[in-house]
Amino acid sequence: xxxxxxxxxxxxxxxxxxxxxxxxxxxxxxxxxxxxxxxxxxxxxxxxxxxxxxxxxxxxxxxxxxxxxxxxxxxxxxxxxxxxxxxxxxxxxxxxxxxxxxxxxxxxxxxxxxxxxxxxxxxxxxxxxxxxxxxxxxxxxxxxxxxxxxxxxxxxxxxxxxxxxxxxxxxxxxxxxxxxxxxxxxxxxxxxxxxxxxxxxxxxxxxxxxxxxxxxxxxxxxxxxxxxxxxxxxxxxxxxxxxxxxxxxxxxxxxxxxxxxxxxxxxxxxxxxxxxxxxxxxxxxxxxxxxxxxxxxxxxxxxxxxxxxxxxxxxxxxxxxxxxxxxxxxxxxxxxxxxxxxxxxxxxxxxxxxxxxxxxxxxxxxxxxxxxxxxxxxxxxxxxxxxxxxxxxxxxxxxxxxxxxxxxxxxxxxxxxxxxxxxxxxxxxxxxxxxxxxxxxxxxxxxxxxxxxxxxxxxxxxxxxxxxxxxxxxxxxxxxxxxxxxxxxxxxxxxxxxxxxxxxxxxxxxxxxxxxxxxxxxxxxxxxxxxxxxxxxxxxxxxxxxxxxxxxxxxxxxxxxxxxxxxxxxxxxxxxxxxxxxxxxxxxxxxxxxxxxxxxxx
Ligand code: ADP
Numbered sequence: 001x002x003x004x005x006x007x008x009x010x011x012x013x014x015x016x017x018x019x020x021x022x023x024x025x026x027x028x029x030x031x032x033x034x035x036x037x038x039x040x041x042x043x044x045x046x047x048x049x050x051x052x053x054x055x056x057x058x059x060x061x062x063x064x065x066x067x068x069x070x071x072x073x074x075x076x077x078x079x080x081x082x083x084x085x086x087x088x089x090x091x092x093x094x095x096x097x098x099x100x101x102x103x104x105x106x107x108x109x110x111x112x113x114x115x116x117x118x119x120x121x122x123x124x125x126x127x128x129x130x131x132x133x134x135x136x137x138x139x140x141x142x143x144x145x146x147x148x149x150x151x152x153x154x155x156x157x158x159x160x161x162x163x164x165x166x167x168x169x170x171x172x173x174x175x176x177x178x179x180x181x182x183x184x185x186x187x188x189x190x191x192x193x194x195x196x197x198x199x200x201x202x203x204x205x206x207x208x209x210x211x212x213x214x215x216x217x218x219x220x221x222x223x224x225x226x227x228x229x230x231x232x233x234x235x236x237x238x239x240x241x242x243x244x245x246x247x248x249x250x251x252x253x254x255x256x257x258x259x260x261x262x263x264x265x266x267x268x269x270x271x272x273x274x275x276x277x278x279x280x281x282x283x284x285x286x287x288x289x290x291x292x293x294x295x296x297x298x299x300x301x302x303x304x305x306x307x308x309x310x311x312x313x314x315x316x317x318x319x320x321x322x323x324x325x326x327x328x329x330x331x332x333x334x335x336x337x338x339x340x341x342x343x344x345x346x347x348x349x350x351x352x353x354x355x356x357x358x359x360x361x362x363x364x365x366x367x368x369x370x371x372x373x374x375x376x377x378x379x380x381x382x383x384x385x386x387x388x389x390x391x392x393x394x395x396x397x398x399x400x401x402x403x404x405x406x407x408x409x410x411x412x413x414x415x416x417x418x419x420x421x422x423x424x425x426x427x428x429x430x431x432x433x434x435x436x437x438x439x440x441x442x443x444x445x446x447x448x449x450x451x452x453x454x455x456x457x458x459x460x461x462x463x464x465x466x467x468x469x470x471x472x473x474x475x476x477x478x479x480x481x482x483x484x485x486x487x488x489x490x491x492x493x494x495x496x497x498x499x500x501x502x503x504x505x506x507x508x509x510x511x512x513x514x515x516x517x518x519x520x521x522x523x524x525x526x527x528x529x530x531x532x533x534x535x536x537x538x539x540x541x542x543x544x545x546x547x548x549x550x551x552x553x554x555x556x557x558x559x560x561x562x563x564x565x566x567x568x569x570x571x572x573x574x575x576x577x578x579x580x581x582x583x584x585x586x587x588x589x590x591x592x593x594x595x596x597x598x599x600x601x602x
Contacts, residue, residue: 045103051096057170060305068297108154127343137220146329153326157319164312174305205324211255352426356384357515357546364414376569389551389560436514442501450485456511472507499530519549
């Protein structure tokens with residue numbers, strides 16, 4: 001099976017940094033996919049924005065009549081009308097700003113929540129090959145830190161960006177209206193401020209991308225250490241893991257400091273260039289008023305517009321930085337969204353109807369990575385309603401055989417059929433509904449015992465759940481828990497013993513009531529009493545189902561209807577226990593090892 005090149009989708013530390021894709025392409029995509037559904041609200045926010053920008057410019061323009069009519073010409077009858085006009089303009093500006101912020105915040109945050117939900121759903125739909133190629137921490141970081149960067153961008157930028165840009169346009173209009181010559185002089189300095197700032201923006205985007213990659217690596221490390229905490233302690237690897245974590249955290253710190261240093265440059269740069277422009281305007285404008293070439297009112301209106309434009313310009317420069325961080329987040333998020341699952345359902349797939357439950361492997365070959373074949377032409381038939389034990393040395397391919405039945409992976413060649421239906425031709429939902437999986441490392445979710453059992457069949461009634469628990473021999477210990485079925489079992493089912501966790505897993509499978517059962521027998525030894533309880537629960541579960549069990553225990557193997565001995569990706573021999581023993585092949589040797597390890601080894 002050819003694996004897609006996933007390394008390009010999500011860079012790992014050490015690989016080349018994210019290159020800033022064309023900003024325009026990203027903007028268009030965000031607009032098309034995320035913003036378009038909220039176009040109406042955006043238009044409303046746009047209206048508010050327009051009101052703010054016009055009133056900002058109007059305030060500057062009003063300085064002309066204030067100075068010329070009220071102060072220079074001393075016209076008392078205009079005092080109140082001009083004063084009221086100023087007040088009305090301020091009121092419109094305030095209302096517009098409020099409306100725009102409220103609408104934009106709502107839309108912006110909703111858009112992000114949509115994206116977050118879409119990404120999570122997408123992750124759940126990806127196949128196992130994808131998860132083998134991507135580290136958990138990196139994926140979590142897409143859903144958390146990248147979304148957070150986009151949130152900051154939205155709240156600081158999206159809500160203000162349009163408003164500031166429009167205000168600047170109208171203010172510039174006022175400047176040119178009042179004194180076009182002065183305005184032209186002021187704008188000589190302007191391009192000089194824009195160029196360094198847009199260069200800074202591009203640099204920032206690359207730098208934050210690298211920080212995010214390292215943060216993902218750190219999350220992976222934390223996740224692995226915490227979930228393997230017993231291993232860390234048993235091998236006394238605390239110092240080693242600590243050193244690894246410190247290398248990553250100080251690297252992240254250095255990168256953030258560097259980013260902030262570049263960000264901090266934007267503001268003083270603007271201030272310096274802005275100061276030059278204002279100085280030139282005051283000296284040159286004052287000279288023109290003294291010479292009688294323009295009125296004091298026009299000059300004050302002009303300078304008010306220029307000074308009013310300073311704050312939005314600065315805001316734009318700062319917004320640029322956080323927009324770039326948000327865009328870097330969006331770029332990485334889209335990279336994951338664009339990775340399509342390699343495993344497909346056929347367009348004409350039909351629902352699988354299991355009648356007898358016969359599982360047949362015909363000459364199946366499969367490889368995880370493309371190079372090494374894990375299965376090299378396996379053929380066997382698991383008889384309906386019977387138990388087939390898979391035995392063989394570790395690494396032989398037993399787990400792989402089980403993984404292929406619910407189609408976690410696609411095979412390279414050969415066929416797998418259930419009651420004669422090729423599993424590649426049926427819908428994934430119907431196939432997975434037909435199969436129940438009980439593996440040795442029982443996964444319990446951080447939820448109530450009841451919810452954990454209900455995982456077997458969504459919508460199962462409380463009575464069904466309790467009946468399944470009873471059949472699995474779990475009812476007694478569950479009832480003894482502090483809150484019975486409502487007790488929340490912690491992450492990984494802490495607080496429950498290994499045997500108890502297994503019986504909850506068996507109850508889950510009983511509730512599912514699927515015709516085909518895949519069992520991965522626990523290797524870790526349970527005490528004799530627990531073992532007996534788990535075994536009798538398993539016997540009940542196996543009844544009437546086609547069971548494929550990876551068997552580690554002699555008892556399981558001996559009672560199986562059929563034994564399939566797998567060695568190096570092939571079926572070495574199969575048959576009943578007695579037949580295989582008398583044959584004196586691999587099975588007989590494995591059997592001798594288990595019965596009397598000392599003798600066999602000697
Ligand atoms: P068993 O269950 O008999 O111990 P497995 O089916 O787990 O053996 O493994 C069969 C072979 O496939 C081994 O060589 C193993 O290294 C390889 N393998 C198992 N899982 C993966 C995986 N996720 N990616 C790559 N190779 C794998």
